[in-house]
Amino acid sequence: MDFPFHGDSAARAKISDLARLMDASLTNTEYIDGMAASRLLGTVLAAYRDGTGDFYLGRDPFLAKAAQESQLFGLSLAAAFDLVTNAEYLHGRVVNSKWIYCHREGSAPRVYYSFLKQCPRCCLDKGLENRLSGAQHKPTSHHIGEITTVVTALLLQLIAAANDEPFHVATITKQSHDVDAIGYRDDLIVLFEIKASPMVTYPLAAELAEPLLTDSDGELREYPQHALVDMNLAEVDLALYVPHRDWLIPVGKKRGGSWPYDEFASFFLEPGNFLQFLSAWIELYEAYRVPKTQRRDRQLKLAYLVNGWGDAIDSNKTKPGLGRTDDIKKGTYQLLKFGAYYRDDSAATKVRGALVANLDPLFLRADYVDKLADVRWGRSQDFEPAGDSFLIRRGSLRHLYDAILTFNQPVINDQGLAQIFDLAQVARALASGRLDKFLRAWSLAGPDNVANQVAEDNPLF
Numbered sequence: 001m002d003f004p005f006h007g008d009s010a011a012r013a014k015i016s017d018l019a020r021l022m023d024a025s026l027t028n029t030e031y032i033d034g035m036a037a038s039r040l041l042g043t044v045l046a047a048y049r050d051g052t053g054d055f056y057l058g059r060d061p062f063l064a065k066a067a068q069e070s071q072l073f074g075l076s077l078a079a080a081f082d083l084v085t086n087a088e089y090l091h092g093r094v095v096n097s098k099w100i101y102c103h104r105e106g107s108a109p110r111v112y113y114s115f116l117k118q119c120p121r122c123c124l125d126k127g128l129e130n131r132l133s134g135a136q137h138k139p140t141s142h143h144i145g146e147i148t149t150v151v152t153a154l155l156l157q158l159i160a161a162a163n164d165e166p167f168h169v170a171t172i173t174k175q176s177h178d179v180d181a182i183g184y185r186d187d188l189i190v191l192f193e194i195k196a197s198p199m200v201t202y203p204l205a206a207e208l209a210e211p212l213l214t215d216s217d218g219e220l221r222e223y224p225q226h227a228l229v230d231m232n233l234a235e236v237d238l239a240l241y242v243p244h245r246d247w248l249i250p251v252g253k254k255r256g257g258s259w260p261y262d263e264f265a266s267f268f269l270e271p272g273n274f275l276q277f278l279s280a281w282i283e284l285y286e287a288y289r290v291p292k293t294q295r296r297d298r299q300l301k302l303a304y305l306v307n308g309w310g311d312a313i314d315s316n317k318t319k320p321g322l323g324r325t326d327d328i329k330k331g332t333y334q335l336l337k338f339g340a341y342y343r344d345d346s347a348a349t350k351v352r353g354a355l356v357a358n359l360d361p362l363f364l365r366a367d368y369v370d371k372l373a374d375v376r377w378g379r380s381q382d383f384e385p386a387g388d389s390f391l392i393r394r395g396s397l398r399h400l401y402d403a404i405l406t407f408n409q410p411v412i413n414d415q416g417l418a419q420i421f422d423l424a425q426v427a428r429a430l431a432s433g434r435l436d437k438f439l440r441a442w443s444l445a446g447p448d449n450v451a452n453q454v455a456e457d458n459p460l461f
Contacts, residue, residue, distance in 0.1 A: 060275070074409075098228045162434065
Protein backbone atom coordinates (compact mmCIF):
# COMPACT_ATOMS: atom_id res chain seq x y z
CA MET A 1 0.00 0.00 0.00
CA ASP A 2 1.29 3.47 -0.89
CA PHE A 3 1.86 5.89 1.96
CA PRO A 4 -1.06 8.34 2.16
CA PHE A 5 -0.93 11.85 0.69
CA HIS A 6 0.20 14.46 3.23
CA GLY A 7 1.51 17.27 1.02
CA ASP A 8 -1.15 19.69 2.27
CA SER A 9 -0.22 19.24 5.94
CA ALA A 10 1.73 21.84 7.90
CA ALA A 11 3.65 18.86 9.32
CA ARG A 12 4.47 17.35 5.92
CA ALA A 13 8.25 17.47 6.49
CA LYS A 14 8.01 15.51 9.74
CA ILE A 15 5.54 13.02 8.26
CA SER A 16 7.75 12.54 5.18
CA ASP A 17 10.64 11.78 7.52
CA LEU A 18 8.56 9.04 9.13
CA ALA A 19 7.70 7.59 5.72
CA ARG A 20 11.41 7.51 4.88
CA LEU A 21 12.35 5.72 8.10
CA MET A 22 9.54 3.18 8.32
CA ASP A 23 10.09 -0.55 7.85
CA ALA A 24 6.91 -2.28 6.73
CA SER A 25 8.49 -5.73 7.19
CA LEU A 26 8.38 -5.10 10.97
CA THR A 27 11.57 -7.14 11.39
CA ASN A 28 14.48 -4.94 10.32
CA THR A 29 16.39 -5.34 13.57
CA GLU A 30 19.30 -7.44 14.72
CA TYR A 31 17.73 -7.99 18.12
CA ILE A 32 14.85 -10.31 17.24
CA ASP A 33 14.17 -13.16 14.84
CA GLY A 34 11.05 -11.60 13.40
CA MET A 35 10.29 -14.46 11.03
CA ALA A 36 10.34 -16.99 13.85
CA ALA A 37 8.37 -14.65 16.11
CA SER A 38 5.59 -14.32 13.53
CA ARG A 39 5.49 -18.09 13.04
CA LEU A 40 5.08 -18.64 16.76
CA LEU A 41 2.37 -15.99 17.01
CA GLY A 42 0.53 -17.55 14.09
CA THR A 43 0.74 -20.96 15.75
CA VAL A 44 -0.55 -19.94 19.18
CA LEU A 45 -3.37 -17.78 17.81
CA ALA A 46 -4.50 -20.64 15.58
CA ALA A 47 -4.37 -22.87 18.68
CA TYR A 48 -6.51 -20.34 20.56
CA ARG A 49 -8.99 -20.28 17.65
CA ASP A 50 -9.23 -24.06 17.57
CA GLY A 51 -9.30 -24.57 21.33
CA THR A 52 -11.77 -22.04 22.65
CA GLY A 53 -14.70 -24.35 21.96
CA ASP A 54 -12.97 -27.29 23.60
CA PHE A 55 -14.26 -28.83 26.82
CA TYR A 56 -11.03 -27.69 28.49
CA LEU A 57 -12.21 -24.09 28.30
CA GLY A 58 -15.33 -24.72 30.37
CA ARG A 59 -13.55 -26.85 32.94
CA ASP A 60 -10.76 -24.41 33.71
CA PRO A 61 -11.80 -21.75 36.26
CA PHE A 62 -9.32 -19.12 35.09
CA LEU A 63 -10.30 -19.40 31.43
CA ALA A 64 -13.99 -19.51 32.33
CA LYS A 65 -13.74 -16.37 34.48
CA ALA A 66 -11.86 -14.47 31.76
CA ALA A 67 -14.45 -15.54 29.18
CA GLN A 68 -17.30 -14.47 31.45
CA GLU A 69 -15.69 -11.03 31.83
CA SER A 70 -15.14 -10.76 28.02
CA GLN A 71 -11.39 -10.64 28.64
CA LEU A 72 -10.30 -14.02 27.28
CA PHE A 73 -9.18 -12.93 23.81
CA GLY A 74 -7.36 -9.81 25.01
CA LEU A 75 -5.56 -11.78 27.70
CA SER A 76 -4.63 -14.42 25.12
CA LEU A 77 -2.87 -11.67 23.13
CA ALA A 78 -1.07 -10.52 26.28
CA ALA A 79 -0.02 -14.10 27.08
CA ALA A 80 1.15 -14.62 23.49
CA PHE A 81 3.18 -11.40 23.80
CA ASP A 82 4.90 -12.81 26.89
CA LEU A 83 5.56 -16.18 25.25
CA VAL A 84 7.17 -14.69 22.14
CA THR A 85 9.18 -12.20 24.20
CA ASN A 86 10.37 -15.09 26.39
CA ALA A 87 11.39 -17.06 23.30
CA GLU A 88 13.47 -14.13 22.08
CA TYR A 89 15.08 -13.64 25.50
CA LEU A 90 16.34 -17.24 25.14
CA HIS A 91 17.10 -17.15 21.41
CA GLY A 92 20.88 -16.89 21.06
CA ARG A 93 21.25 -15.52 24.59
CA VAL A 94 21.45 -18.56 26.91
CA VAL A 95 24.90 -18.86 28.48
CA ASN A 96 26.61 -21.59 30.50
CA SER A 97 27.16 -19.59 33.66
CA LYS A 98 25.02 -18.75 36.70
CA TRP A 99 22.45 -21.50 36.67
CA ILE A 100 20.68 -21.99 40.00
CA TYR A 101 21.27 -25.43 41.48
CA CYS A 102 18.23 -26.74 43.36
CA HIS A 103 17.97 -30.14 45.03
CA ARG A 104 14.83 -30.27 47.11
CA GLU A 105 14.26 -33.15 49.46
CA GLY A 106 12.41 -35.96 47.72
CA SER A 107 12.98 -34.53 44.24
CA ALA A 108 15.55 -35.03 41.52
CA PRO A 109 18.11 -32.21 41.27
CA ARG A 110 17.45 -29.44 38.78
CA VAL A 111 19.15 -26.33 37.48
CA TYR A 112 17.30 -23.14 36.58
CA TYR A 113 18.20 -20.31 34.25
CA SER A 114 16.25 -17.49 35.86
CA PHE A 115 15.32 -13.97 34.78
CA LEU A 116 14.60 -13.06 38.40
CA LYS A 117 16.83 -13.04 41.47
CA GLN A 118 15.36 -16.16 43.02
CA CYS A 119 14.91 -19.87 42.71
CA PRO A 120 11.63 -20.10 40.77
CA ARG A 121 10.47 -23.19 42.65
CA CYS A 122 11.55 -22.51 46.21
CA CYS A 123 10.28 -18.93 46.30
CA LEU A 124 6.73 -20.29 46.25
CA ASP A 125 7.09 -21.80 49.72
CA LYS A 126 10.14 -20.04 51.14
CA GLY A 127 9.45 -16.49 50.00
CA LEU A 128 12.01 -13.94 48.90
CA GLU A 129 14.12 -13.79 52.05
CA ASN A 130 17.15 -15.19 50.26
CA ARG A 131 17.45 -13.24 47.05
CA LEU A 132 20.21 -14.68 44.87
CA SER A 133 22.80 -12.13 43.90
CA GLY A 134 24.07 -12.64 40.36
CA ALA A 135 21.42 -15.21 39.39
CA GLN A 136 19.43 -12.92 37.11
CA HIS A 137 19.80 -13.26 33.34
CA LYS A 138 18.27 -10.44 31.35
CA PRO A 139 18.87 -8.71 28.01
CA THR A 140 19.90 -5.08 28.18
CA SER A 141 17.17 -2.45 28.37
CA HIS A 142 17.93 -1.38 24.81
CA HIS A 143 17.50 -4.94 23.50
CA ILE A 144 14.30 -5.40 25.50
CA GLY A 145 12.89 -2.24 23.92
CA GLU A 146 13.64 -3.52 20.42
CA ILE A 147 12.16 -6.94 21.16
CA THR A 148 8.93 -5.67 22.70
CA THR A 149 8.44 -3.04 19.98
CA VAL A 150 8.61 -5.64 17.20
CA VAL A 151 6.33 -8.14 18.99
CA THR A 152 3.81 -5.36 19.71
CA ALA A 153 3.90 -4.19 16.09
CA LEU A 154 3.21 -7.75 14.90
CA LEU A 155 0.15 -7.94 17.12
CA LEU A 156 -1.02 -4.50 15.95
CA GLN A 157 -0.79 -5.76 12.37
CA LEU A 158 -2.89 -8.79 13.27
CA ILE A 159 -5.53 -6.51 14.82
CA ALA A 160 -5.48 -4.23 11.78
CA ALA A 161 -5.94 -7.23 9.47
CA ALA A 162 -9.41 -7.84 10.89
CA ASN A 163 -10.64 -4.55 9.37
CA ASP A 164 -12.59 -4.24 6.16
CA GLU A 165 -10.37 -1.35 5.07
CA PRO A 166 -6.66 -2.08 4.59
CA PHE A 167 -4.48 -0.79 7.41
CA HIS A 168 -0.73 -1.36 7.54
CA VAL A 169 1.75 -1.14 10.42
CA ALA A 170 5.46 -0.34 10.17
CA THR A 171 8.21 0.19 12.71
CA ILE A 172 10.47 3.25 12.66
CA THR A 173 14.06 2.20 12.16
CA LYS A 174 15.73 5.22 13.78
CA GLN A 175 16.00 4.22 17.41
CA SER A 176 16.23 7.78 18.75
CA HIS A 177 13.05 8.90 16.96
CA ASP A 178 10.05 10.04 19.00
CA VAL A 179 7.73 7.69 17.07
CA ASP A 180 8.13 3.94 17.63
CA ALA A 181 5.79 2.64 14.94
CA ILE A 182 3.28 3.98 12.44
CA GLY A 183 0.01 2.72 11.02
CA TYR A 184 -1.58 4.01 7.84
CA ARG A 185 -4.27 3.67 5.22
CA ASP A 186 -5.48 6.04 2.48
CA ASP A 187 -7.14 8.54 4.83
CA LEU A 188 -5.37 8.01 8.16
CA ILE A 189 -1.94 7.98 9.81
CA VAL A 190 -1.56 6.67 13.37
CA LEU A 191 1.60 7.35 15.37
CA PHE A 192 2.37 4.72 18.01
CA GLU A 193 4.25 5.27 21.25
CA ILE A 194 5.01 1.75 22.56
CA LYS A 195 5.54 1.09 26.27
CA ALA A 196 5.45 -2.70 26.43
CA SER A 197 7.18 -5.21 28.67
CA PRO A 198 6.32 -8.78 29.65
CA MET A 199 4.42 -9.66 32.81
CA VAL A 200 6.19 -13.02 33.17
CA THR A 201 9.55 -14.28 31.97
CA TYR A 202 9.59 -17.97 32.73
CA PRO A 203 12.90 -19.66 33.60
CA LEU A 204 14.58 -22.47 31.75
CA ALA A 205 15.00 -25.71 33.65
CA ALA A 206 16.96 -28.93 33.26
CA GLU A 207 16.47 -32.08 35.31
CA LEU A 208 19.73 -33.76 36.27
CA ALA A 209 20.35 -37.50 36.41
CA GLU A 210 22.47 -37.11 39.55
CA PRO A 211 23.55 -34.42 42.00
CA LEU A 212 26.29 -32.01 40.97
CA LEU A 213 29.49 -32.37 42.96
CA THR A 214 32.34 -30.00 43.74
CA ASP A 215 35.78 -30.46 45.25
CA SER A 216 35.86 -28.96 48.75
CA ASP A 217 39.34 -29.23 50.29
CA GLY A 218 39.95 -32.52 48.53
CA GLU A 219 36.54 -33.96 49.42
CA LEU A 220 33.73 -34.40 46.92
CA ARG A 221 30.55 -32.76 48.13
CA GLU A 222 27.26 -31.79 46.56
CA TYR A 223 26.92 -28.17 45.64
CA PRO A 224 25.05 -26.16 48.28
CA GLN A 225 21.38 -25.49 47.70
CA HIS A 226 20.97 -22.54 45.30
CA ALA A 227 24.63 -22.36 44.41
CA LEU A 228 25.28 -20.75 41.04
CA VAL A 229 26.86 -23.32 38.76
CA ASP A 230 28.19 -23.52 35.21
CA MET A 231 26.49 -25.94 32.85
CA ASN A 232 27.72 -27.77 29.77
CA LEU A 233 24.53 -27.61 27.70
CA ALA A 234 25.68 -29.68 24.73
CA GLU A 235 23.59 -32.76 25.58
CA VAL A 236 21.11 -31.38 28.10
CA ASP A 237 17.38 -31.44 27.44
CA LEU A 238 15.90 -28.10 28.45
CA ALA A 239 12.39 -26.97 29.24
CA LEU A 240 10.54 -23.75 29.92
CA TYR A 241 9.39 -23.99 33.51
CA VAL A 242 6.01 -22.79 34.78
CA PRO A 243 6.70 -22.88 38.52
CA HIS A 244 3.24 -22.54 40.07
CA ARG A 245 2.01 -25.47 38.01
CA ASP A 246 5.33 -27.37 38.27
CA TRP A 247 5.01 -27.76 34.50
CA LEU A 248 7.92 -28.32 32.12
CA ILE A 249 7.41 -27.30 28.48
CA PRO A 250 10.08 -29.17 26.48
CA VAL A 251 12.35 -27.22 24.15
CA GLY A 252 14.99 -29.91 23.58
CA LYS A 253 18.70 -29.26 23.41
CA LYS A 254 20.07 -25.76 22.96
CA ARG A 255 21.02 -25.26 19.33
CA GLY A 256 21.41 -22.58 16.73
CA GLY A 257 18.88 -21.60 14.09
CA SER A 258 15.47 -20.61 15.42
CA TRP A 259 15.75 -22.35 18.79
CA PRO A 260 13.59 -22.29 20.89
CA TYR A 261 10.95 -20.75 18.58
CA ASP A 262 10.51 -23.91 16.51
CA GLU A 263 10.21 -26.09 19.60
CA PHE A 264 7.57 -23.80 21.09
CA ALA A 265 5.67 -23.73 17.80
CA SER A 266 5.66 -27.52 17.64
CA PHE A 267 4.44 -27.84 21.23
CA PHE A 268 1.68 -25.25 20.89
CA LEU A 269 0.26 -26.73 17.72
CA GLU A 270 -1.89 -28.68 20.18
CA PRO A 271 -4.67 -26.26 21.27
CA GLY A 272 -4.90 -27.79 24.72
CA ASN A 273 -1.25 -26.96 25.38
CA PHE A 274 -1.78 -23.28 24.66
CA LEU A 275 -4.96 -23.18 26.70
CA GLN A 276 -3.04 -24.70 29.60
CA PHE A 277 -0.33 -22.07 29.17
CA LEU A 278 -2.98 -19.34 28.98
CA SER A 279 -4.67 -20.60 32.14
CA ALA A 280 -1.36 -20.56 34.04
CA TRP A 281 -0.61 -17.06 32.75
CA ILE A 282 -4.06 -15.74 33.74
CA GLU A 283 -3.61 -17.20 37.23
CA LEU A 284 -0.51 -15.02 37.65
CA TYR A 285 -2.30 -12.04 36.10
CA GLU A 286 -5.13 -12.36 38.62
CA ALA A 287 -2.60 -12.31 41.47
CA TYR A 288 -0.61 -9.40 40.07
CA ARG A 289 -3.65 -7.20 39.42
CA VAL A 290 -4.30 -7.10 43.18
CA PRO A 291 -2.49 -4.10 44.75
CA LYS A 292 0.73 -5.20 46.41
CA THR A 293 -0.37 -4.27 49.95
CA GLN A 294 -3.61 -6.25 49.57
CA ARG A 295 -2.16 -9.55 48.36
CA ARG A 296 -2.69 -12.48 50.67
CA ASP A 297 -1.57 -16.09 50.91
CA ARG A 298 -1.30 -17.65 47.44
CA GLN A 299 -1.57 -14.24 45.75
CA LEU A 300 1.67 -13.26 47.47
CA LYS A 301 3.41 -16.43 46.35
CA LEU A 302 2.22 -16.19 42.76
CA ALA A 303 3.29 -12.56 42.56
CA TYR A 304 6.88 -13.65 43.26
CA LEU A 305 6.89 -15.07 39.73
CA VAL A 306 5.79 -11.84 38.07
CA ASN A 307 8.34 -9.33 36.82
CA GLY A 308 6.46 -6.54 38.59
CA TRP A 309 7.25 -7.98 41.99
CA GLY A 310 10.58 -7.30 43.63
CA ASP A 311 12.18 -5.43 46.46
CA ALA A 312 11.55 -1.76 47.18
CA ILE A 313 14.15 -0.66 44.66
CA ASP A 314 13.80 -2.81 41.58
CA SER A 315 10.14 -3.81 41.44
CA ASN A 316 9.02 -0.65 39.64
CA LYS A 317 11.65 -1.12 36.94
CA THR A 318 10.24 -4.43 35.79
CA LYS A 319 6.49 -3.84 35.94
CA PRO A 320 4.66 -5.00 32.82
CA GLY A 321 3.09 -2.77 30.20
CA LEU A 322 2.14 0.63 31.60
CA GLY A 323 2.82 -0.48 35.17
CA ARG A 324 5.68 1.99 35.56
CA THR A 325 4.56 5.51 36.41
CA ASP A 326 7.52 6.88 34.42
CA ASP A 327 6.19 5.17 31.29
CA ILE A 328 2.72 6.60 31.84
CA LYS A 329 4.19 10.10 32.19
CA LYS A 330 6.53 9.79 29.21
CA GLY A 331 3.82 8.21 27.09
CA THR A 332 1.36 10.97 27.94
CA TYR A 333 3.86 13.63 26.87
CA GLN A 334 4.55 11.80 23.62
CA LEU A 335 0.85 11.78 22.71
CA LEU A 336 0.67 15.49 23.45
CA LYS A 337 3.70 16.00 21.21
CA PHE A 338 2.18 13.92 18.42
CA GLY A 339 -0.87 16.17 18.47
CA ALA A 340 1.16 19.39 18.57
CA TYR A 341 3.86 18.58 16.02
CA TYR A 342 2.30 16.09 13.55
CA ARG A 343 -1.41 16.87 13.46
CA ASP A 344 -3.04 19.35 11.10
CA ASP A 345 -6.80 19.02 11.16
CA SER A 346 -7.19 21.05 7.97
CA ALA A 347 -5.16 18.47 5.99
CA ALA A 348 -6.84 15.76 3.93
CA THR A 349 -5.21 12.90 5.85
CA LYS A 350 -5.96 12.63 9.55
CA VAL A 351 -3.12 12.07 12.01
CA ARG A 352 -3.82 10.44 15.34
CA GLY A 353 -1.67 9.16 18.19
CA ALA A 354 -1.92 6.05 20.33
CA LEU A 355 -0.10 4.91 23.44
CA VAL A 356 0.37 1.14 23.13
CA ALA A 357 1.16 -1.44 25.81
CA ASN A 358 0.50 -5.11 26.39
CA LEU A 359 -1.21 -4.31 29.72
CA ASP A 360 -2.74 -1.18 31.25
CA PRO A 361 -1.54 0.09 34.67
CA LEU A 362 -3.98 -2.26 36.47
CA PHE A 363 -4.09 -1.22 40.14
CA LEU A 364 -2.37 2.13 39.33
CA ARG A 365 -4.94 3.04 36.70
CA ALA A 366 -7.29 4.94 39.01
CA ASP A 367 -4.50 7.21 40.23
CA TYR A 368 -2.70 7.84 36.94
CA VAL A 369 -5.07 7.38 33.98
CA ASP A 370 -8.79 7.41 34.69
CA LYS A 371 -9.16 11.12 35.45
CA LEU A 372 -7.08 12.04 32.40
CA ALA A 373 -8.79 9.65 29.98
CA ASP A 374 -11.34 12.20 28.68
CA VAL A 375 -9.13 15.31 28.84
CA ARG A 376 -9.02 17.49 25.73
CA TRP A 377 -6.66 20.33 24.88
CA GLY A 378 -6.41 23.19 22.43
CA ARG A 379 -4.24 26.12 21.37
CA SER A 380 -4.84 29.75 22.24
CA GLN A 381 -6.43 30.44 18.85
CA ASP A 382 -9.07 27.82 19.59
CA PHE A 383 -10.57 29.99 22.35
CA GLU A 384 -12.39 33.29 21.79
CA PRO A 385 -13.03 35.74 24.66
CA ALA A 386 -16.72 36.15 25.49
CA GLY A 387 -17.04 38.45 28.50
CA ASP A 388 -15.73 36.62 31.53
CA SER A 389 -15.72 33.32 29.63
CA PHE A 390 -14.29 31.79 26.48
CA LEU A 391 -16.00 30.26 23.48
CA ILE A 392 -14.37 27.14 22.07
CA ARG A 393 -14.26 26.83 18.32
CA ARG A 394 -16.30 23.75 17.34
CA GLY A 395 -14.16 20.69 16.67
CA SER A 396 -10.94 22.39 17.72
CA LEU A 397 -10.17 20.51 20.94
CA ARG A 398 -8.09 17.35 20.68
CA HIS A 399 -8.06 14.34 22.94
CA LEU A 400 -5.01 14.01 25.15
CA TYR A 401 -5.33 10.29 24.50
CA ASP A 402 -6.74 9.46 21.08
CA ALA A 403 -6.23 5.93 22.31
CA ILE A 404 -4.47 3.88 24.94
CA LEU A 405 -4.28 0.52 23.21
CA THR A 406 -3.82 -2.35 25.66
CA PHE A 407 -4.89 -5.96 25.41
CA ASN A 408 -6.75 -6.06 28.70
CA GLN A 409 -8.55 -2.69 29.06
CA PRO A 410 -8.04 -0.18 26.24
CA VAL A 411 -9.19 3.45 26.28
CA ILE A 412 -10.20 4.69 22.82
CA ASN A 413 -11.66 8.18 22.40
CA ASP A 414 -11.26 8.55 18.64
CA GLN A 415 -14.09 6.80 16.78
CA GLY A 416 -11.93 5.87 13.81
CA LEU A 417 -9.40 4.15 16.06
CA ALA A 418 -12.20 2.49 18.03
CA GLN A 419 -13.32 0.79 14.83
CA ILE A 420 -9.84 -0.29 13.78
CA PHE A 421 -8.74 -1.62 17.18
CA ASP A 422 -11.95 -3.30 18.29
CA LEU A 423 -10.70 -6.48 19.99
CA ALA A 424 -14.18 -8.04 19.98
CA GLN A 425 -14.24 -7.61 16.21
CA VAL A 426 -10.80 -9.21 15.93
CA ALA A 427 -11.92 -12.14 18.09
CA ARG A 428 -14.95 -12.68 15.83
CA ALA A 429 -12.76 -12.49 12.72
CA LEU A 430 -10.38 -15.06 14.19
CA ALA A 431 -13.18 -17.42 15.24
CA SER A 432 -14.92 -17.21 11.84
CA GLY A 433 -11.75 -18.09 9.95
CA ARG A 434 -11.42 -14.67 8.34
CA LEU A 435 -7.86 -14.33 9.63
CA ASP A 436 -6.80 -17.82 8.56
CA LYS A 437 -4.96 -16.60 5.47
CA PHE A 438 -3.14 -14.01 7.54
CA LEU A 439 -2.05 -16.59 10.12
CA ARG A 440 -1.08 -19.04 7.38
CA ALA A 441 1.08 -16.40 5.73
CA TRP A 442 2.81 -15.79 9.06
CA SER A 443 3.33 -19.50 9.58
CA LEU A 444 4.75 -20.08 6.12
CA ALA A 445 6.58 -16.91 5.20
CA GLY A 446 6.86 -14.57 8.15
CA PRO A 447 5.59 -10.98 8.22
CA ASP A 448 7.63 -9.69 5.26
CA ASN A 449 5.28 -11.26 2.73
CA VAL A 450 2.03 -11.39 4.67
CA ALA A 451 0.32 -8.50 2.88
CA ASN A 452 1.21 -9.80 -0.57
CA GLN A 453 0.18 -13.39 0.12
CA VAL A 454 -3.10 -12.51 1.78
CA ALA A 455 -4.00 -9.92 -0.87
CA GLU A 456 -3.94 -12.60 -3.55
CA ASP A 457 -6.95 -14.32 -1.96
CA ASN A 458 -8.57 -11.49 -0.01
CA PRO A 459 -9.16 -8.23 -1.85
CA LEU A 460 -10.18 -6.55 1.41
CA PHE A 461 -6.63 -6.79 2.78
